[in-house]
Amino acid sequence: MTGTEVLRLSNTSEVSKALADYVIKAAEEAIQKHDRFTVAISGGSLPKTLAAGLKDSTKVDWSKWFVFFADERCVPHNHADSNYALVKTELLDHVSIPSNQVFPIN
DSSP states (O other), rough: OOOOOOOOOOHHHHHHHHHHHHHHHHHHHHHHHOOOOOEEEOOHHHHHHHHHHHTTTTSOOOGGGGESSSSOOOSSSSSSHHHHHHHHHTGGGGSSGGGGGGOOOO
């Protein structure tokens, strides 16, 4: 994936779909080239926005995903403020990524 593309979207639902389409395409390319897709997820509003577009997709080979975290708060993983807890609740609990391919920050 090269070049810059600027999208002007009207609402979070459109952002979620566009983001999911982008990530799915990147995942497909990475899996084709490397037999895996490695992604680092940050916190904030990104996990919910990303999950909304991804979790029901039938085009994703979740078995090839390796999920890392780009940031985390200094709280337990099950704490309401934890980025891991948010990603787990919004995405990981709904897809079939093997648990040994998910790497929370300790």
